[in-house]
Amino acid sequence: MESFTIHTGKVAGLDRVNVDTDQIIPKQFLKRIERTGFGQFLFYDWRYLDEHTLNPNFELNRPENQGATILVANENFGCGSSREHAPWALQDYGFKVIIAPSFADIFYNNCLKNGLLPIKLSKEEVNYLLKESLSADYELTISLEEQVVHDEKGFRASFYIDSYRKQLMLKGWDEIDLTFVYEEHIAAYEEKNNPIRC
Amino acid sequence: MKPRTIIEKIWENHVVYCEDGKPDLLYIDLHLVHEVTSPQAFEGLRQKGRKVRRPDLTFATMDHNVPTVNRFEIHDEVAKNQITALERNCREFSIPLADLYSPEQGIVHVIGPELGLTHPGKTIVCGDSHTSTHGAFGALAFGIGTSEVEHVLATQTLWQHRPKTLQVCVSGKLAPGVTAKDVILAIIRKYGVDFGTGYIIEFTGETIRNMSMEERMTICNMSIEAGARAGLVSPDEVTFEYLRGKKYAPKGEEFEKAVERWRELATDEGATYDKTVEMNASEIAPMVTWGTTPGMSASIEETIPYLEDFATETERKAAKLALEYMGLTPGMPISDIQIQHVFIGSCTNSRLSDLRAAAEVVKGKKVAPGVRALVVPGSQEVKKRAEEEGLAKIFIEAGFEWRDSGCSMCLSMNPDVVPEGEHCASTSNRNFEGRQGKGARTHLVSPPMAAAAAIYGRFVDVRKLQEERVH
Numbered sequence: 195m196e197s198f199t200i201h202t203g204k205v206a207g208l209d210r211v212n213v214d215t216d217q218i219i220p221k222q223f224l225k226r227i228e229r230t231g232f233g234q235f236l237f238y239d240w241r242y243l244d245e246h247t248l249n250p251n252f253e254l255n256r257p258e259n260q261g262a263t264i265l266v267a268n269e270n271f272g273c274g275s276s277r278e279h280a281p282w283a284l285q286d287y288g289f290k291v292i293i294a295p296s297f298a299d300i301f302y303n304n305c306l307k308n309g310l311l312p313i314k315l316s317k318e319e320v321n322y323l324l325k326e327s328l329s330a331d332y333e334l335t336i337s338l339e340e341q342v343v344h345d346e347k348g349f350r351a352s353f354y355i356d357s358y359r360k361q362l363m364l365k366g367w368d369e370i371d372l373t374f375v376y377e378e379h380i381a382a383y384e385e386k387n388n389p390i391r392c
Numbered sequence: 393m394k395p396r397t398i399i400e401k402i403w404e405n406h407v408v409y410c411e412d413g414k415p416d417l418l419y420i421d422l423h424l425v426h427e428v429t430s431p432q433a434f435e436g437l438r439q440k441g442r443k444v445r446r447p448d449l450t451f452a453t454m455d456h457n458v459p460t461v462n463r464f465e466i467h468d469e470v471a472k473n474q475i476t477a478l479e480r481n482c483r484e485f486s487i488p489l490a491d492l493y494s495p496e497q498g499i500v501h502v503i504g505p506e507l508g509l510t511h512p513g514k515t516i517v518c519g520d521s522h523t524s525t526h527g528a529f530g531a532l533a534f535g536i537g538t539s540e541v542e543h544v545l546a547t548q549t550l551w552q553h554r555p556k557t558l559q560v561c562v563s564g565k566l567a568p569g570v571t572a573k574d575v576i577l578a579i580i581r582k583y584g585v586d587f588g589t590g591y592i593i594e595f596t597g598e599t600i601r602n603m604s605m606e607e608r609m610t611i612c613n614m615s616i617e618a619g620a621r622a623g624l625v626s627p628d629e630v631t632f633e634y635l636r637g638k639k640y641a642p643k644g645e646e647f648e649k650a651v652e653r654w655r656e657l658a659t660d661e662g663a664t665y666d667k668t669v670e671m672n673a674s675e676i677a678p679m680v681t682w683g684t685t686p687g688m689s690a691s692i693e694e695t696i697p698y699l700e701d702f703a704t705e706t707e708r709k710a711a712k713l714a715l716e717y718m719g720l721t722p723g724m725p726i727s728d729i730q731i732q733h734v735f736i737g738s739c740t741n742s743r744l745s746d747l748r749a750a751a752e753v754v755k756g757k758k759v760a761p762g763v764r765a766l767v768v769p770g771s772q773e774v775k776k777r778a779e780e781e782g783l784a785k786i787f788i789e790a791g792f793e794w795r796d797s798g799c800s801m802c803l804s805m806n807p808d809v810v811p812e813g814e815h816c817a818s819t820s821n822r823n824f825e826g827r828q829g830k831g832a833r834t835h836l837v838s839p840p841m842a843a844a845a846a847i848y849g850r851f852v853d854v855r856k857l858q859e860e861r862v863h
Contacts, residue, residue, distance in 0.1 A: 211710050212585055212685050216824040221805045225457060225470035227431035227477050229538075239826045269706070270586040273619065274824060275803075276521040277429065278537035299589055299621050300521060300535055307539035356553065358414045369539075370442070373547045376417055379409040380445075380549055387405075389421050391448055391509065392640040 195309040197366030201290050202335040203263030207327030208253050213267060214274035215301060219283040232279055233286030258330035266323045267294040272301025281305045291336050293343065295320045306359050309366065311336065313343060313353045322349065338364055395660035398626045399557050399592050402532040402657065406515050408549055415551040421514040423544045424500045425452035425487065427478040428805070429519030433542035434481040444485040445548045451509055452482050453490040455499045457805040460768050460795035463492050471805070485545075498771020498797040501525040501739040505609065506773055508638025512627035512654040517544055522739045522821065524615040527624030528608035529631055530657055532592070534621040556666040558591035558620065562599040564674030569855035571749065572607035573741060573819065573838035575599065576614040577679040577689050579671050585687040588620025591667065594659060595625050599673040605634040606745045613740045614821050617686040626658035680726050680851050681823045681836040683714035688823075689836070690726050692853045698722040717825055718833050719813065727851050729835065733816035734765035734846040735828070737795075738802035741819035741839050742770030744777055750819075750843035751783045753857060759791035760849035766793045766808065768800040792846065804828050817845035 223235040236254075243249045253259060265284065271294040272280060281304045284292065292305065293313045305312040313336070315323070326332045326345070336343050338360060344350040355363075362369060396404075409417040423446075430452075437444070444450060457471040466472040475492075482489040490496040496503060501522050504510040512530035517523060519541045526533035540550055560579060593615050600608065608625050615623025625631075632651045635641040642650045677691035688711065690697070696715070699722065702708045715722070720729070736742070736750050747769065759765045767787050769775035775797055778784050784794050801808040802820035804827070810816045812831030819842050823834040837845065840854040 210713070211706055214685075214822075214824045216803075216822065216827050220826055220830075221803050224428050224805065225468070225474050227435070227474060229432045229435075239830055270589070270619070273585060274521065274616075274822060276519060276535035276537055278432075278519075278539060281537075296586065296589065298586070298619060300537060300616075304537035304539065307537060356413075356415070358551070369551070370440075370543055370546045373417070373543065373549060373551070376409050376549075379417070380419070380547065383408045383419050384548075387419070389419065389446075389449060391422070391451075392511075392642055 195307070195363070195366050195368065198290070198309050198311055198338050198363045200335065200337045200339070201263070202333060203290060204261050205264045205266055205323065205327040205332050205334050206254055206259035206262035207324040208265060208267045209324050211269045212273055213271050215272055215277050215280040216274055218272065218280040219277065224277060224279050229282055230286060232283035233288070236283040236287045258328065263288055264291045264293065264334050264336070265289050266320060266327055267292060268320065269294065269296050271297050273298040276300045278304045278308070281308050281310045285310045293320065293323060306363065307369070309363060311338065311363065315343065315351050315353060319351045395663040397557050397594060397659045397663045397665060398530055398624060398657050399532065399594060402513055402515065403554060405513065415553045417549050418515060418552045420517050420544050420548055420550060421449060422509055422516045423450045424504055424516065424518035424523070425450060425541070426456055426500050426518070426520065427454045427474045428456040429538050430481065430541055431474060431477045432538050433545055434485065436542045437545060442546045444487060444545045447486045449548060450487045450545070452478060452487050453497055453500050453503060454478055454492060456799045456803070458492060458798040459806050460798050460800050460808060463796050495772050495776070498773065499739045499742065499799055501613065502742060502770030502774065505529065505605070506638070506771055508635055508641035511635065511641070511650070512631060513657050517550065521616045522613050524621065524623050525609050525613040525739055527612040527615065527622050528605060530624055530627035530654065532622055532624065535616065555592045556590055558588060558593045559665040559668040560593050560595050560671065561668060562595065562597040562671045562673050564599060564672045566599065566673050566676065567855065569840060569858050570676050570678060571838040571840065572603060572610040574676050574679045575671070575673055576611045577681065577686065577836060578676045580614065580618050580687045581679070581689045582671065583618065583669055585617060585685050586619040587669070588615060588618040591620050593618070593620045593623035594665070595623060596659070600625055601628065604745060605630060606743045609743070610740055614686065617821060627654050628658070678838060678841050678854055680729070680841065681834070682718060682720055682726065683711065684717055684823055684825050686821065686823060686836060688714055692726055692841070692851060694726055696720050696722050696724045696726070727853070729815060730850050731817045731835065731845050732763060732814040733810050734763060734842050735768070735801040735816055735818040735820065736766065736839055736842050737768030737770065737800050738820035739770065739799070740821045742768060742774065744774050746819065746839040747774070747778050747783050750839040751786045753840045753843035753854060754790045754792070754847065755786050757790055757847045759846045763846055763849050765791065765846040766795060766801060768795045769797050771797045801828055810834070817842045817851065
């Protein structure tokens with residue numbers, strides 16, 4: 195996983211609730227066996243009218259949202275299927291940070307495993323950001339070290355992330371390598387509990 | 393000792409390592425694997441030269457993109473690639489696989505219980521959000537992403553934060569014709585699609601106690617549609633009787649010993665939860681979803697809601713978008729919705745009892761003209777038994793297509809797709825936009841409601857059909 199420390203970038207807003215992972219990456223694109231190349235299919239059914247035509251009304255296709263690296267979304271973002279293809283697609287498209295008032299549990303975890311930073315802010319804060327995101331040059335800076343989101347107009351909000359996940363992201367560590375450090379404990383657990391299939 | 397919930401008991405039994413400021417390192421007893429969410433995980437292992445720590449605690453099958461007719465002829469090259477990748481990966485890492493030739497093949501959440509791999513007290517994971525299904529046995533079962541799949545393959549553990557506990561207490565007697573599916577849809581309608589986020593649900597109450605294992609599986613299956621990664625039921629005699637004699641369940645004296653251990657898992661008298669909600673089941677009528685989340689539903693007696701009926705601007709906006717997508721108008725009776733497709737299947741409702749309930753409605757009748765109706769059994773074993781007891785014949789004579797097992801039209805990764813703009817009565821779990829095909833309009837219902845819709849070409853109240861049968 196790539197490390198994440200501080201990021202400044204353009205903001206795109208997607209003011210819809212309960213955006214599910216079927217929308218983020220429709221099932222017809224889940225058949226690839228690689229982790230890359232999903233960005234072109236992100237929000238496919240909303241983004242395209244047909245194979246060759248972009249839907250001009252879809253939020254991410256608006257001129258002011260081109261080049262955005264921070265997505266501001268609404269409640270229960272990423273609900274539904276556990277497909278990690280959803281964060282892969284968001285990341286491959288260019289997003290580094292997703293901000294929303296709430297996330298579905300599995301999606302939130304999947305983001306963290308890939309260095310895509312999910313940030314929960316209050317509804318009021320998110321509403322402010324959704325409004326600001328309508329202007330073409332609106333930017334935010336996110337510091338993971340300080341756990342703060344701020345803009346140049348004086349907006350400043352802090353966010354929570356558990357210290358373990360934070361360290362992993364800051365350092366870009368491979369979690370499996372880290373778990374191997376606890377091999378003794380795993381072996382001891384197996385010795386004591388003898389987990390078997392039946 | 394302080395009274396504990398089953399959730400706390402299973403959790404504490406599986407902590408390998410804990411330390412302040414860190415999630416707990418949790419041992420995983422059973423890892424189920426399918427073709428769609430595993431290839432990148434195996435590739436990750438190969439790139440780092442890692443092994444699968446416990447292939448014996450891992451079990452794989454292929455279900456998501458397998459064709460349900462001519463199952464060996466996969467025309468989609470990319471889908472075929474995924475199937476072949478799973479075969480290769482299972483061979484390379486010595487993982488048992490129920491492939492397309494195996495009589496044990498089926499939807500991963502149908503075959504786990506059917507083979508007796510699912511036991512009370514186990515921690516069970518799979519790269520699929522409907523893993524919550526296995527919670528019906530009093531197992532702690534939840535869906536994970538592909539990075540976590542890789543982590544479990546390599547270490548047989550996961551770093552997990554202790555979740556909060558949520559009791560959903562269901563009391564009252566279900567009216568005839570009202571099923572477990574209607575109960576869970578009614579719960580999600582009442583409390584919302586994210587009331588379980590951050591929690592693990594325990595379903596309690598006399599209604600749940602009186603349910604069969606297959607009904608409990610339907611309930612737990614849709615915990616994730618309420619936002620909860622896992623939903624479970626404390627095990628009881630119904631659970632033990634279901635498991636007795638199953639292929640991978642303990643045998644003989646070992647089974648009796650296991651039952652003694654399993655009995656201890658049930659939530660203690662006086663244990664407390666972080667949150668409790670209640671549902672009166674006797675008030676529930678057959679449910680039909682009209683929108684694009686499982687929470688947007690109404691009973692068969694109701695009409696499509698008016699936007700003014702919603703309390704907040706956010707809900708109004710979501711309902712407006714949903715109704716546009718579904719091509720429905722406020723005020724329209726649910727029973728006026730015409731359907732062109734019927735899908736009886738999925739990890740929610742494709743077990744033998746589901747097919748029996750649907751067949752009872754279908755018996756001696758014909759599928760309405762212009763309706764395409766599919767029955768996709770959850771496993772090859774369900775298919776075989778349904779054929780043996782004459783259910784397949786009832787469906788085929790009525791004009792249903794009788795298929796091989798797989799996820800099929802629940803998510804339409806295989807050739808079973810609903811065309812744009814057409815309505816489908818579906819016994820699956822998600823009515824999201826595009827789920828059954830681009831522009832497809834999904835209505836989630838129970839198996840008897842789907843069967844009745846196939847006969848009438850629109851939604852009808854199965855309770856009334858039952859009354860007719862009685863008189």
